[in-house]
Amino acid sequence: MHARAMDDYAAVIAMLNHTWFGAELAPETQERLAKLGNIQDFEVDEVILHEGNDTRAMGVLVSGRLALRTLVPERGPVTILSVEPGDIFGWSAVLTDAQAQSTVVATEASRALVIDGVRLRAALKEDHALAASLYPQILNAVARRLRATRLQLLDLFAR
């Protein structure tokens, strides 16, 4: 992982604006997130988060691809979802003491805006305007994932 603190917030905001998640946030929220987080690059096969560990950061994937994997006994790791540019990972970092439900692995060289969970929660607690802007979009991302998971549960293509 290569973390880079970027003073050029405008560049970070531009990256956010190229994601469906970031583009719908208020400009003030985009700027706040740019200042709260930092841009990180991940190499192929780099594990970003281990299943069961504390979720310490939330990320918005700017480029590349991540895989969310769950370990299934006797089957090994199963990829249940890929995170594509514009989507988020580690969203449970907005909750206190949350554990990761899956392992996050980079399957391509990837870049993300990563925001520390402690700083994010503190900011959301003190800045209600930020919370009012960010929470609905996080909920939107979670809802998308929930809808997709329901369809996967149906195993539509089963024989």
Add this chain to the structure above:
Amino acid sequence: MITNPVPGPTAVARQWFLARSDLDALIQALRKAGRTVIGPTVRDGAIVNDEIQSAADLPAGIRDEQAAGRYRLAERSDDRVFGYTVGPTPWKRFTFPPNLPIATAHLSGGFGFEQPHITAPQLAFLGVRACEIAALGMQDRVFLGSPFTDEDFRARRKAALIVAVQCTTCSSTCFCSSMGTGPEVRNGYDILLTEIDEGFVVQAGSPAGAAIVAHLPTRRPTHAETGAAVDSVEAVRTQIGEPLPIAGIDRRLQHQLDNPRWGIVAERCVECGNCTMACPTCFCTSVTERSDMEGRTATTERQWDSCFDVNFAKVAGGDFRARPRDRYRQWLMHKFSTWMDQFGSFGCVGCGRCITWCPVRIDVREELQVIAPVIQPVERPVAVEPVAASPGDFSIARLASVRQETEDTTTLSLTDMDPAFLAGRPGQFVMVALPAFPAVPISISRFHSNGIDLTIRAVGATSTALVNLHPGAKVGVRGPLGTFWPIEDAFGRHAVVVAGGVGLSPLHGLVEALVANRDRFESVSLYYGSRTPEDQLFRDDLATWSAGKAIDVAVTVDRAGPEWKGRVGVVTTLFDMMSCDCSRITAFVVGPERMMQASVQSLISKGVPPERIHVSMERHMECGIGLCGHCQTGRYFVCKDGPVFSLSELGDLYVREGI
């Protein structure tokens, strides 16, 4: 023998009088003319239509008492022989037999399909009522008036002489006047009898009828006798009462798919199928295969079936009309709504048999009144004329090559086939048959210069047998059938193809056409989801299309191991890649029904117009020409009006449970 089965205005015809004591002369004249006489006779506590030898077999002095769920015989105070209404035997039993061989396959060297030699018995139907003549006319439209002609029916119908009888009594279940089919017999008969106290006023309606009447001991009727005949029929109309508000009910019903009454009536319905068996117009059938023990001859037989049967709309993956309410709605809506789309008339003649013989006293008149308020009309889609001749008819094609696509899916390349197949278009399908296996519908996945590809997932007996064939084998094919992808609808627009699982098969030919005509579209995108990477079809083609850059290809899988580096997630997640003006998208969608539903919802939410979203529907298809009834979806027959529909055509019918 009937010359004009379509009821028309009453012609001024010559009349005779035949004494009741001389009625046997009519029966014997018919027999002497070489006909077996089928007429009313008492058996098992009912007046049924069966072979009779003489007038002594007729139900003299017997009347019937009918009400919802009730049928009883009682004595009349006179000796009239037609003093009842209609019994449980529809005349279709003799023109459209309950069980009929329609094809035989022989294995000798190669194999071939033969259709049986048609021999129709010379019958005389005695005692046919106005509603029943109308029912025969409806069956004429079903079997003779569509692109498909049932030659067995034609022969039986032509060989039957109709001796009609005017109704001079009615039951509480009769509603012929509501359906415009009675009570007067106006046409469609060879001989017409109106029973009065002393005998019958007789009319001839055809030369054959006149020839029979000429041999009877008749005289000219008196004015009193002809007047009595007219009055007795008019009295029946009065007795039946005010007609039901039937006009427009076909359109009104189409807006009542969710009416809670369907569930209420279904709680009473025991799905015995009596209504469909007693109905004089129901014509749904199923086909079964029967092989000899040597495996050299297989016979295809057609049997009456009922849309109330739990398996009637079943496919390998489930049942499209799983609930009793779905099956009741299918039956009633076919009779009073979608029959109109199919044949231009109602499918009910108002004989009341379905009411009388319903063991739980469901009265269709009452259900119609409760279910159908006023609604807006719906436009009909334009259907493509099928090339097929008849359900038992297949031409032979040779299997040129076999390619395994996935563990359970195989592509068969057929060649040496009728050139008509090569004129098909992407989205159409063929019925494929092997001896001793029921024919199955298979989408055409590719058109070659000398044949077609069929990509088949082995899920049943026929499909498993097909994928196990070797090059050089012969298969029976019929088609191309159904509607096709309207590629023109995407000219100048963004063409988006959404496929799930084996749904890529009916879209494969479309993608090839989009690639071949790439300049005509603003952009072309293929979004394809499958269960696992190993379940992806046409992997070579996917790679070629991706590499060619002519179209954007994005694939995803529902689950994968760590070796898979591509997308994981349902196909709708791929829509995030759409960066164009979605109102300018024309989409083509195929996959499991629930996947299509999610895709369509997502496309609409992004602003894709419903009329620009085209889907291909899977249903239980047997005949391929919109007759057998298995694939009926509301007012559409998926095999004939589909399988490709736009969302706006389907309207409320799309992904609706139980249709």
